[in-house]
Amino acid sequence: xxxxxxxxxxxxxxxxxxxxxxxxxxxxxxxxxxxxxxxxxxxxxxxxxxxxxxxxxxxxxxxxxxxxxxxxxxxxxxxxxxxxxxxxxxxxxxxxxxxxxxxxxxxxxxxxxxxxxxxxxxxxxxxxxxxxxxxxxxxxxxxxxxxxxxxxxxxxxxxxxxxxxxxxxxxxxxxxxxxxxxxxxxxxxxxxxxxxxxxxxxxxxxxxx
Numbered sequence: 001x002x003x004x005x006x007x008x009x010x011x012x013x014x015x016x017x018x019x020x021x022x023x024x025x026x027x028x029x030x031x032x033x034x035x036x037x038x039x040x041x042x043x044x045x046x047x048x049x050x051x052x053x054x055x056x057x058x059x060x061x062x063x064x065x066x067x068x069x070x071x072x073x074x075x076x077x078x079x080x081x082x083x084x085x086x087x088x089x090x091x092x093x094x095x096x097x098x099x100x101x102x103x104x105x106x107x108x109x110x111x112x113x114x115x116x117x118x119x120x121x122x123x124x125x126x127x128x129x130x131x132x133x134x135x136x137x138x139x140x141x142x143x144x145x146x147x148x149x150x151x152x153x154x155x156x157x158x159x160x161x162x163x164x165x166x167x168x169x170x171x172x173x174x175x176x177x178x179x180x181x182x183x184x185x186x187x188x189x190x191x192x193x194x195x196x197x198x199x200x201x202x203x204x205x206x207x208x209x
Contacts (some may be wrong), residue, residue, distance in 0.1 A: 016065055019058075028100035032107055042111040051108055052118045060152045066101075070159055073098030077165035102160055102171040106178030119179045123188035124154045161196065 031051070041047055059066060076094050083092060109119040124147075157179070161172055180189035 016062070019062060019065055023095075023097050026095075028097055028104055032100060032104040036104065036107045042113055045114045045116065048108070048114070048116065048118070052121075055105060055108065056121060056149070056153060059156045060149050063152065063155075066156060066159065069098040069101060073168055074165055077167040080167045081165070099168060099171040102168075102175040106171075106174040106176075109178040109181055112181050117182055117184065119181055119185045120188070121150060122153045122157055122179050123185055123192070124150045125188070157192065158196075 035041060035047075036051065073096065076092065076096055076098075079092055079094070112119070157175075160175055164172055176189055176193075180186040
């Protein structure tokens with residue numbers, strides 16, 4: 001169900017119903033455990049590229065849905081923190097789609113045996129923000145489209161990390177570990193963490209990370 005719902009994710013920009021149906025069917029968990037979790041997944045370049053297109057298309061075309069998942073993830077995290085101090089509260093049974101999404105992205109890029117460097121798609125180089133209108137015209141519409149896609153993917157990383165509740169932190173670390181699996185992507189991840197450190201103390205720790 002998940003595969004059929006997301007097969008043409010580029011055409012699903014205005015049809016969140018099918019996306020929601022896939023999420024309710026535990027599609028993210030299925031992809032993480034049964035597809036990406038397969039011992040043969042990272043051996044096949046085709047499968048890696050296919051899942052990469054699937055995830056990046058979802059993030060760039062369904063930005064509102066991603067934000068909804070983040071908001072719901074925050075609500076679940078707050079409930080988790082409330083339950084930490086009271087054993088009389090029943091266990092939480094709500095879905096954790098945002099955590100699953102971060103873990104899935106991390107798992108996909110955790111290994112790169114073919115040297116594809118696909119994780120770089122999530123890091124827009126610091127000096128290459130969106131080009132001016134004149135530069136975009138000179139380089140053509142295809143360049144602008146690719147650049148906008150890369151900026152949207154990096155915004156996804158910001159959404160995942162901005163004011164993150166404590167229970168979601170392990171999933172964020174898993175995501176960033178996967179997205180820093182090459183020397184170039186690790187450099188971008190380092191700069192991202194350094195630029196978004198809330199204090200000088202945190203910046204000092206990151207320098208030794």
